Amino acid sequence: FLSAHTVRFSLPHIDVAMTDGQPIIDVHQHFWDTGKNTYEWLNGIPEGDVLEPCKKPYLVSEFKADTADLNVVKCVHVQAEWTGNPEDETAWLDALGDSEGFPQAIVAFADLNDADNLVVTLDKHAKSPRMRGIRQLLNWDDEDESKRVAKADFLNDPAWRSQMATLEARGLLFEFHIYHHQMASAAALAKQHPAMTFVLDHVGCPTDHSQAGAGAWLEDMKILGAEPNVVCKISGLIHPMHTKPGSWSASSLKPWVSGAIEAFGVDRCLFASNFPVDRVCGSYKDVVAALDTIFAELGLSKQDTAKIYHDNAVRVYRLRFAVAAGVTEACTLRPCPLCCVGLEHAGFLECKTVAANQWHGLCKPQSRNSATRIHQPRPHGQGARSHILRSVRCGSQTPRYTTPSVVVRAHT
Numbered sequence: 001f002l003s004a005h006t007v008r009f010s011l012p013h014i015d016v017a018m019t020d021g022q023p024i025i026d027v028h029q030h031f032w033d034t035g036k037n038t039y040e041w042l043n044g045i046p047e048g049d050v051l052e053p054c055k056k057p058y059l060v061s062e063f064k065a066d067t068a069d070l071n072v073v074k075c076v077h078v079q080a081e082w083t084g085n086p087e088d089e090t091a092w093l094d095a096l097g098d099s100e101g102f103p104q105a106i107v108a109f110a111d112l113n114d115a116d117n118l119v120v121t122l123d124k125h126a127k128s129p130r131m132r133g134i135r136q137l138l139n140w141d142d143e144d145e146s147k148r149v150a151k152a153d154f155l156n157d158p159a160w161r162s163q164m165a166t167l168e169a170r171g172l173l174f175e176f177h178i179y180h181h182q183m184a185s186a187a188a189l190a191k192q193h194p195a196m197t198f199v200l201d202h203v204g205c206p207t208d209h210s211q212a213g214a215g216a217w218l219e220d221m222k223i224l225g226a227e228p229n230v231v232c233k234i235s236g237l238i239h240p241m242h243t244k245p246g247s248w249s250a251s252s253l254k255p256w257v258s259g260a261i262e263a264f265g266v267d268r269c270l271f272a273s274n275f276p277v278d279r280v281c282g283s284y285k286d287v288v289a290a291l292d293t294i295f296a297e298l299g300l301s302k303q304d305t306a307k308i309y310h311d312n313a314v315r316v317y318r319l320r321f322a323v324a325a326g327v328t329e330a331c332t333l334r335p336c337p338l339c340c341v342g343l344e345h346a347g348f349l350e351c352k353t354v355a356a357n358q359w360h361g362l363c364k365p366q367s368r369n370s371a372t373r374i375h376q377p378r379p380h381g382q383g384a385r386s387h388i389l390r391s392v393r394c395g396s397q398t399p400r401y402t403t404p405s406v407v408v409r410a411h412t
Contacts, residue, residue, distance in 0.1 A: 022306060024072045024311035025286070028201065028235045028272030030080040031096060031103070033057045038083040050240045050280055058276040060100035066168045066275060066284040070360065073310075076272075076317050078201075079135050084108060085126035093129050105317045106130040107175055107393045112163040113154060123168060132317050133173035133197075135301035139205065140182065144231065147179070147207070155185045164193055173197040173316070176230075180204045180220040190227040197229055197316060202236025202274060209242060225263030231316055232264040234291070235272030238281040245281045250290040250297075266304040270312045275348045 046052045082089035086109040110121045139149035154160040190198045206217045235252045
């Protein structure tokens, strides 16, 4: 993601026959307990509105019911416009994750327009081991006030943009919730921070489904997709801002899915549900079934499908790979925080920083095999640092695996 110099290495992809099907990581969903916590936007939904069902609590039990019979192994919670201190939402989610098993990662809220309090807020978020990044809603339209979600055109505000360096210094990603006409500005911001990861939510919120609107959307998607440090969520496909319940099908969703893959490629697209918001327009299973149909029609291989449903999320959100039968969670590793890659196989892989001589993991290796040296960026893109990827055996059952090629940009 950092420069024109490229290093190729193999990232293990576990190829295990799973009775529940392809493992899925949902990188965009929300939990809320409207009986205990406050969300002003939910309280403001009028009676009879299509979003009225969202006013009910949506917790892990509802999420598990929605994903029953699907192999959803992990999820990323994206801030839900909690009313009050944003760090309180993060603490609540940590408690939920500890007790219920979901979520595994958190994208929190922080106001980059409030420079005086930004660092304090980030420090409080940093107490969470699930903390991965920040989202602040940026949707803005100069002409149509009804499409304005942000309080101002922050994306084109130099003072707001300058605070991105604060997130970068902490190794946090940032999520763009924008319209397609804002993508050129988003691309310019991503170009200014090449060592930082940016995530586009909901394929850029395409509200104009006309032929002309779809064409303009795709051109802007290609502008943003040209920046190698930006990834795209294939999500919000049945968002009620542009979709009515029962009005969609795999064929109607296909242009947005194929356009996202055309602009970003399979290595930078990630599945997400946007539940429970999109739940008002269709079921989780129906969305996944539609995507399965679309991926098949596009000719995606099983390996490419696995990238979108699972593997890319491991890399972007620094998660662990799905665990094969016989390999316990205690024997898997957190991804190395320096190279931000999820590493695990046959036992597991660990990433060793040569300079620091420290192993990053959840359990100590019992034996170490031969190592492969690669060149990886330092945190925040400062200089370069050598890493060693070591295969480690932990005594658990060894799953079968393949090793697709992954491209990592490194400093020259």
